[in-house]
Amino acid sequence: MNYRKFNKKIIIEDTTQFDINQILDCGQIFRYFINGNVAEVISGNKYAKIITYHDRAEILTSDIEYFEHFFDLARDYNQIKQQLSDDQFLAPSIKFGYGIRILNQQLFEMIVSFIISANNNIKRIRNSLNYLSKQFGSKIDLPVDCIKGSPLVDELCGRYYAFPTLEQLKHASVQDFVDAGLGYRAEYMYDTIQKLTHKELNTFIELSEDQQLQFLLSLKGVGEKVAHCIMLFAVHQTTVFPVDTWINKVYNDLTNTTCTNRKMISRILTDRYGKLSGYAQQYFFYYYRTVK
DNA sequence: GGCCAGGTATGGT
DNA sequence: ACCATACATGGC
Numbered sequence: 535m536n537y538r539k540f541n542k543k544i545i546i547e548d549t550t551q552f553d554i555n556q557i558l559d560c561g562q563i564f565r566y567f568i569n570g571n572v573a574e575v576i577s578g579n580k581y582a583k584i585i586t587y588h589d590r591a592e593i594l595t596s597d598i599e600y601f602e603h604f605f606d607l608a609r610d611y612n613q614i615k616q617q618l619s620d621d622q623f624l625a626p627s628i629k630f631g632y633g634i635r636i637l638n639q640q641l642f643e644m645i646v647s648f649i650i651s652a653n654n655n656i657k658r659i660r661n662s663l664n665y666l667s668k669q670f671g672s673k674i675d676l677p678v679d680c681i682k683g684s685p686l687v688d689e690l691c692g693r694y695y696a697f698p699t700l701e702q703l704k705h706a707s708v709q710d711f712v713d714a715g716l717g718y719r720a721e722y723m724y725d726t727i728q729k730l731t732h733k734e735l736n737t738f739i740e741l742s743e744d745q746q747l748q749f750l751l752s753l754k755g756v757g758e759k760v761a762h763c764i765m766l767f768a769v770h771q772t773t774v775f776p777v778d779t780w781i782n783k784v785y786n787d788l789t790n791t792t793c794t795n796r797k798m799i800s801r802i803l804t805d806r807y808g809k810l811s812g813y814a815q816q817y818f819f820y821y822y823r824t825v826k
Numbered sequence: 827g828g829c830c831a832g833g834t835a836t837g838g839t
Numbered sequence: 840a841c842c843a844t845a846c847a848t849g850g851c
Contacts, residue, residue, distance in 0.1 A: 561832065648832080655831040658849050717847030722834080757834045778832035795841095796833090819832080830851085839842080 537607050542677075544593040544602060551611040552591055553633020554584045560634050560820035562767050564647055564660045565667070565697065567684040576667075576686055577604055578640040579674060579696035583681075596677040606635050606770070614813055621806075623788055624814055627821035634816055641735055641768040643697045648763045649723055649755040650716060658715060660685075663697075665714045670698035670706055700735065703727050722755030729753070739769055746771065758797065772812035775803045780822045781815065 537546045546552045554573050558566045565576045573584045582595035582604075595601050602608070615632065619625045646666070651659050664685055673693045681687075687694040704727055711720035730753070738746060746769070750761035762776035775781070777796040785799045786792055793799060807814040 649834095651831095652833040653831060653846080654833085654848090655850065657851095658831080661849080712847085715848065717849090718845090719834090719847080755834070759833060763832075776832075780832070823832085828851105831849100834846090836845085837843090839840105 535607055535610055535612075537602075539598050539602065542594060542596055542598070544595075544598060544607070545590055546593070546607070547590045549590065549633070551615075551633060552605075552607075552635065554586055554591055556631050556633045556820065557605070557635050557637070559824070560631060560816050561656070561823065562637055562763075562816065563639065564656070564663050565686060567681060567686050569681045569683070572681055574681055574684060574686060576694060576697065577637075578643060579672060580604075581674070581677060581694055603638050606638055609635070611635055614810060618807070618810055618814055618817070621814075624807075624817060627817040630825065631817050631820040634820060636770060636772070636812060636816060637767060638770055639767050640697065641738055641764070642700050642730075644764045644768040645726070645730075645750075645753065645756070646697075646703070646723070648760040649726065649753075650719060651763070652719065652755065652757070652760060654719075662715045664695070666703070666706075667695040667697050669710065669714070670702045671696040672698075672702075700727070700730055700732060719755055725754040726756070743771060743773060747774075758800065762800070766812040766815070770812075773804065773809050775800050775807065775811040775815050777803070778819075780819050783822055783826065784818045 535551055536548050537544055555568060558568060558573060567574050571586045575582050580597050580600050582593055582601050585592045593601055615628050619628055647663055650662050674696055676687060676692050676694055708720050708724045711723045716723055741749065746765055747761055750756050750764055759776050759778055762774040765771035765774050766776065777800045782794065804811045
């Protein structure tokens with residue numbers, strides 16, 4: 535995709551494959567805030583503000599390289615969409631979410647976030663993550679003016695809260711996770727955090743796809759769906775197809791059945807969309823959750 | 827107030 | 840291996 539990098543700004547003039555509202559609202563990220571044409575995002579300990587004009591979007595940040603990768607800017611999504619649009623069943627979802635991009639996010643943040651996401655609603659997931667960030671994450675000075683009323687920043691002292699590191703969350707007790715609103719997931723989270731090591735996180739990228747899956751499944755609170763989300767959103771493993779309640783509906787629309795066997799659904803949809811499965815999943819998810 | 831939420835762990839066949 | 844059930848808790 536075409537874009538221009540400056541000192542503290544990236545300008546994207548190709549609005550056919552970058553729509554910040556779609557990117558943030560398609561369910562892959564929780565720590566963001568949108569107010570009109572201004573959006574703000576926190577990933578790990580990094581912050582960016584995105585302003586949308588009628589002919590372009592501008593990403594304002596002190597770490598250009600990080601968000602260039604984060605927003606997956608080097609990839610040509612028009613080509614991906616074109617390939618996938620051959621599938622008549624998927625085409626309407628692509629048309630609807632034309633500006634979606636799959637983000638490259640932090641592995642540890644994805645593990646924590648998607649363990650919390652299980653059998654939970656998005657508002658509460660977001661609240662829990664912001665609570666944990668506030669309690670255990672580092673406070674960082676805002677590089678640019680924040681949005682008024684944003685839940686992500688402490689307006690009084692002009693700072694935002696980074697997502698906690700593994701080291702920081704190792705200090706959290708089961709009760710801390712209960713206080714964060716994790717409910718019965720608190721014990722899973724405690725167990726997983728205590729067992730996780732930096733080495734496992736740092737060498738994860740070197741594992742084969744199957745090794746990645748097996749490692750994630752060994753963590754408490756991580757089943758196949760959560761593992762697929764982590765693989766897709768942390769290391770861009772687009773050969774996976776996370777199946778949740780929405781994808782269940784998608785599959786039942788496609789086949790006119792009432793199948794609930796998620797393992798089977800995931801296998802069939804992965805066969806259908808191949809290396810582009812992860813992309814297809816996001817187009818489906820956004821369309822169904824928003825419209826249907 | 828009762829139902830629901832981007833599922834997973836666990837204990838039965 | 841496959842199926843059923845329990846699971847906390849805020850949001851609506």
